[in-house]
Amino acid sequence: MHLSNGSKGRKKTMSRSERRQDRLRKFEQHYFPINRYIFLVILFSFVAGGASYFYYDQLLPVPKQGNAQLLQLKNKLNTQSQELAQRNLELNIAHQTNKTLRDLFAKKQATQSEIERELAFYRSIMAPETSAQGVSISDLRLDKAITGEGYELHLILTQLKKRRSSLKGQAELTIVGVKNGKEVKQSINQLANYDFKFSFRFFQSLQARLILPKGVNWKQLLVKVKVPASRWSKAEETERHFNIDDLLKESEQ
Numbered sequence: 001m002h003l004s005n006g007s008k009g010r011k012k013t014m015s016r017s018e019r020r021q022d023r024l025r026k027f028e029q030h031y032f033p034i035n036r037y038i039f040l041v042i043l044f045s046f047v048a049g050g051a052s053y054f055y056y057d058q059l060l061p062v063p064k065q066g067n068a069q070l071l072q073l074k075n076k077l078n079t080q081s082q083e084l085a086q087r088n089l090e091l092n093i094a095h096q097t098n099k100t101l102r103d104l105f106a107k108k109q110a111t112q113s114e115i116e117r118e119l120a121f122y123r124s125i126m127a128p129e130t131s132a133q134g135v136s137i138s139d140l141r142l143d144k145a146i147t148g149e150g151y152e153l154h155l156i157l158t159q160l161k162k163r164r165s166s167l168k169g170q171a172e173l174t175i176v177g178v179k180n181g182k183e184v185k186q187s188i189n190q191l192a193n194y195d196f197k198f199s200f201r202f203f204q205s206l207q208a209r210l211i212l213p214k215g216v217n218w219k220q221l222l223v224k225v226k227v228p229a230s231r232w233s234k235a236e237e238t239e240r241h242f243n244i245d246d247l248l249k250e251s252e253q
Contacts, residue, residue: 135157135158135159135160135167135169135198135225135227135238136157136158136159136160136238137155137156137157137171137223137225137238137239137240138156138157138158138203139154139155139156140153140154140155140156140221140223140240140242140247141153141154141156141247141250141251142154142210142247142248142250142251143251144251144252145209148209149211150209150210150211150212151209151210151211151212151251152207152208152209152210153173153188153192153207153208153209153210154205154206154207155171155173155196155205155206155207155223156203156204156205156206157171157198157200157203157204157205157206157225158202158203159200159201159202159203165201166199166200166201167198167199167200167201167227168197168198168199168227168228169197169198169225169226169227169228170195170196170197170198170225170226171196171197171198171206171223171224171225171226172187172189172196172223172224172225172226173187173188173189173196173221173222173223173224174186174187174188174221174222174224175188175191175212175218175220175221175222175244176218176219176220176221176222177216177217177218177219177244178216178217178219179215179216179217184216186213186216188208188210188221191210191211191213192208192209192210194206194208196208218244219243219244220241220242220243220244221241221242221243221244221247222239222240222241222242223239223240223241223242224237224238224239225237225238225239
């Protein structure tokens, strides 16, 4: 009976020892990973701090140098911006002055053209030889075509004498220029494919599309009006010359 009780006591003692070791193992397993993690964090912080301190002195002058270069570039940019603004101002002033002069010149030229038209009209009235049976060449215009190339030609004829019947006749238009040092003439009636026949009382405007042949220095446009003989009058004709450069300048206004 005593032996059996001793055996039970040793078993109980060994069980307590095993339980103690088991607790130690659990304690180590539970706390050792945390200690290792803390150790790694401390080690990483130490290494990072050392590296930051090592590179601080080397990296610190770079921003200072970069700031100086940036300030220099900003100053240079401001100077160039001021110079550019000044150049733009001068250019705008010159452009405005040039535009004002062009407008003034265009107005003067338009006024001169209007005076020349009125003068030609009064000359035709005062000088019967510039008309054919009372038909006068009042004006000729070349307007730029709205669509396509070429010009819209407008020939305006007026009646200077009172008549009961309409005036009938035909106009012949010829353009004269220089090519290779030689005079060149071309019928506008053929170029425009238009006969320029008229029949009117008081006035009439004849219109046709004209495309000037290239390669020729055109100088003048000649207009000749022919009125055939009638029962009470003989055949008559009148002629007028127009400067091509003046006509083209007026078309650009």
